Amino acid sequence: MPSPAWTAIANQPVPELKTIFESDAGRLSKLTLTHGPIRFDWSKTHLTDGLIDAFVQLSEEVDFAGRREALFAGEKINNTEGRAAEHPAERGEGKAESVAQAKALHSRMRGLIDVIEADGLGPVRHILHVGIGGSALGPDVIVNALGDEGGRYDVAIVSNVDGTALEGAMARFDPHATILAIASKTFTTTETMLNAASAIGWMQEAGVEDPYGRVIALTASPEKAMEWGVDETRVLPFNESVGGRYSLWSSIGFPAALALGWGAFESLLEGAASMDRHFRLAAPRENAPLIAAFSDLFYARILQCQTRAVFAYDERLKLLPSYLQQLEMESNGKSVKADGSPVDGPTAAITWGGVGTDAQHAVFQLLHQGTHIVPVEFIASKEPGHSLDPEHHRTLLVNCFAQGAALLRGKDNADDPARAYPGNRPSTTILLDDVTPEALGALIAFYEHRTFANAMLMGINPFDQFGVELGKEIAKSIEKDGPKGFDPSTMALIDLALG
Ligand code: F6P
Secondary structure, three states, rough: OOOOHHHHHHOOOOHHHOOOOOOOOOHHOOOEEOOEEEEOOOOOOOOOHHHHHHHHHHHHHHOHHHHHHHOOOOOOOEEEOOOOOHHHHHHHOOHHHHHHHHHHHHHHHHHHHHHHHOEOOOOOOEEEEEEOOOHHHHHHHHHHHHHHHHHEEEEEEEEEOOHHHHHHHHHOOOOEEEEEEEOOOOOOOHHHHHHHHHHHHHHHOOOOOOOOHEEEEEEHHHHHHHOOOOOHHHHOOOOOOOOHHHHHHHHHHHHHHHOHHHHHHHHHHHHHHHHHHHHHHHHHOOOOOHHHHHHHHHHHHHHHOOEEEEEEEOOOHHOHHHHHHHHHHHHOOOOOOOEEEOOOOOOOOEEEEOOOOOOHHHOHHHHOOOOOOOOOOEHHHHHOOOOOOOHHHHHHHHHHHHHHHHHHEEEEOOOHHHHHHHOOOOOOEEEOOOHHHHHHHHHHHHHHHHHHHHHHHHHHOOOOOHHHHHHHHHHHHHHHHHHOOHHHHHHEEEHHHHH
C-alpha cells in the first residue's frame, strides 16, 4: 500500500520535457541553485512544482529532517552495524567530541607530512598508496583532479590484486625514494595486504635499508597495523565511525594532502563543510542534495529507469564516475529497508558514465535513440585545467551544453525514422567555476548527502555493505580448504586455471 506521499508523487502528471519551459516562465530560476562555486541545474529534468511538493511531503512522512539531525549528531544510524556515520565530523561538522577527535587526528597527519617534507624519512619523491574501494577511489579522484597544482610528489594509487597494477607502479618508482602508504580501514583486506607485502619485497630486493621504516598506515585499526610491522609513529588512525566509502576526508586522504599540500587539503575539507552546512540548514526546496535525491527517486521509481549516467566534461574529473559507482551502488544497492523489511520499489540505479567528449563518440547513440531512458548528469567547469588554446575548452563546453539541448529537444524526421531523435530525455548540469579543492570538496560532499537523502527517503541503511561479503568468504574457503561442493561450472574453471 503506497504511503500518501508516494500516492501523491505517482499521481503527478509526467510533463513533456520538450515543452516544459513554455508552460512555466520561472522554471529556470526555480530549478537552478548556486552554492559557492557550484551551479546546479535541474530544469531539464521532469521535476515540477507539484512533484517537488509531493517529495517534500515524502520527506516529512519519513522524518527526513530528524534522520539528517541524527547523522550530524553522531547517532548510530548505521543500525545493522551499530555505528554512527561521522564523515562530516572530519570536515568539522557534527558532534563536538568527534570533531575534536578528527581535528587531533588531522594534526597528527599534518605532523607526519611535515616530517616527510623535511626529509625526515629520507629523500621522498614517490608515494605508493595501496588500498582498495573507498581506501583508493577517494584519494585517487582528488589526486587526479588536483594533483598538478602542487606537483610535489609522484603518486601511484594501486588497488587491484592483479600484480600488473603494482608492477606498473613499481617500474616507474625508485624504491629508495618511495614511501609506502597502506590504506585500509580494517587492515585485513586481502588485496591491500598482498600488494603491501609485495611492495615491501620490492624494497627489500632493491636493498632499501629499513623498508618498514618507510611505511605509513592509514587505518581505523591501528593495533593491526602495528602487528603487521608499522611503527606507531607512522600509523595515522581514523575513527571507526567513518565509513570506507566516506573516508577520503580522514587519513585515507594522506596521499592527496601530501601531493597537494596541507593548505589545499584544508580547502577541500572546508568546501565539503560548506556543503554540510547547506544540506543541514537549507529549506527542502533550496536544498541541492535533497532536490537531486527527489529527481533520482522519480526516475528510479516512477519512470523505472534502471541506470543513471554521469559524464564529466573535464579530464580532471575523469575518475568521478568510478568514485560515484562505489558511493551510490555500495550504499544504496539494497533490497531490504533498515528494519529488515523488503524495500517498496527499486533502490539505487546503476551508476555509469565516462568523460565528454569521448563518450559522445561511443555511448551517446543509446542515450539519444535507444529504448532506455537514462537520466544523464553533465559536470563541467567554466575554467579549463590547461593552458592550451582556449578553443579546446570552448569546444568542450559547447559540446556538453549541446548534448543536454539535444536530449531535451530531439528532432523529428518523418521521412527517415533512423534519423529521428525522440527527445524528451532528461539531464542535469552541474557547472563549477573551476576544479579547485574547495569546489571538489563541496561536489563530493553533495554526492554523499544526495546518497544519504535517497536512502532516508527509501528507508534503507546506506552505511552497511553486506552484499560484498559472500564472494570474499567463498574465495577464502577455496584458498583454505580447496574447491569443494561448488557447481560444475565453478569446479571446471578452478580445475582448468588453478589446477
Ligand atoms: O569490500 C568492500 C569494502 O569493505 C569497501 O566498503 C571498502 O571501501 C573496501 O572494502 C576496502 O576496505 P578496507 O579499507 O577495510 O581495506
